[in-house]
Amino acid sequence: MTNTSATPARLVCIVDDDPAVRDSLALMLGLKGFDCRVFDSAEHFLKMPPSRACCLILDLRMNGMSGLELQERLSSLQVRYEVVFLSAFADTHVMRQAFLNQAADFLEKPVVIKHLLEALERSFSRLDQTNQSQAQEQMHEALTPREREVLDAVAKGLNHREIGEALGISPRTVEVHKSRIMAKFDVKSLAELLRLVLRGDRPKQQRSG
Template sequence: MNESRLVCIVDDDASVRDSLSIMLGLKGFDCRTYESSEAFLSAAPDKPCCLVLDLNMAGMSGLDLQEKLGSLHHPVEVVFLTAFADVDVMRRAFLNQAVDFLEKPVVMSILLDAIERAFERLKSNAVATVRTQSFETLTPREREVMTAIAQGMTHREAGALLGISPRTVEVHKGRVMEKLGAKTLAELVRMNIERTH
């Protein structure tokens, strides 16, 4: 079911808004429609969403809205719709992390695929945010222990490097794994690699 997944449709053409809302609603998505970028900004949802966004509208363009949302760090993934695609405009959209750039009239199966990719990105971003917040709870010593262990050092080697006992290394490692939700050493190593790259 898609009821908890919000799709916001921003298009100055009421017929496009209505038809997309009906079709996506039938697929189980929670849909909200907006007639302009400004209308979306004034009533933007506070939860993550997929934004199906018309490129060319009166007032603030779709690209300008995408850039504005990026600067606000709003949890949104954008799928652009346009009647005519321009390579430079597409480049700008993709440089700002657009999920896709589709031409009108849009093929529903292609739009649904793009929306699914948008929600996968939102999910990945949410996990990354939680992980970043978890890393921020680590003390400087816990970070040092994590790095040493992730580099393959034994408790004894890490202790010698850091000037602490192997038992203290083990205690710090346990706290790190608990704070990060790592269940295995392999998970801890992977998390450290993701954090440093």
């Protein structure tokens, strides 16, 4: 039976007007387990942008829109990207502009696959950290003001009685608030809750309903 809940492969979009480069990179990265999609121009990519976060391997010089121009357009899209530039025409000014626009890396052609894989690992690590931070922000936003107060007190190590005294509520009410917080964060124990809040560990997917 197919496991439909498996995590999808990490998505890499390759934008390069050289078909040999596109195809060879897609083949090599596909063998490494990445989900690769290829585009022959920046315009092609903008017509069919992915619907989930990805790393973009972007040629600097292409017919039509350049790689730098595409990078500047990414902020208008609703998906998070990390950009790794590939170019045989790199200079200090161009690299500086790419990094000012938050490029993850800038590699020279012909690219060394080991260096590209390292750049992709760093890129996906940054995407994962962003996803984690946003998930925690969304969960905190789902809390009521009182639940946030209780959560802050729990994070400080206060017990139910101490929290109740600090907030002017009964220990039983504190317990009710804590139970609701744990349900919203989809954790089963106080240890899980503290690990999530204090260490920022990746939360599990919230239950619907």
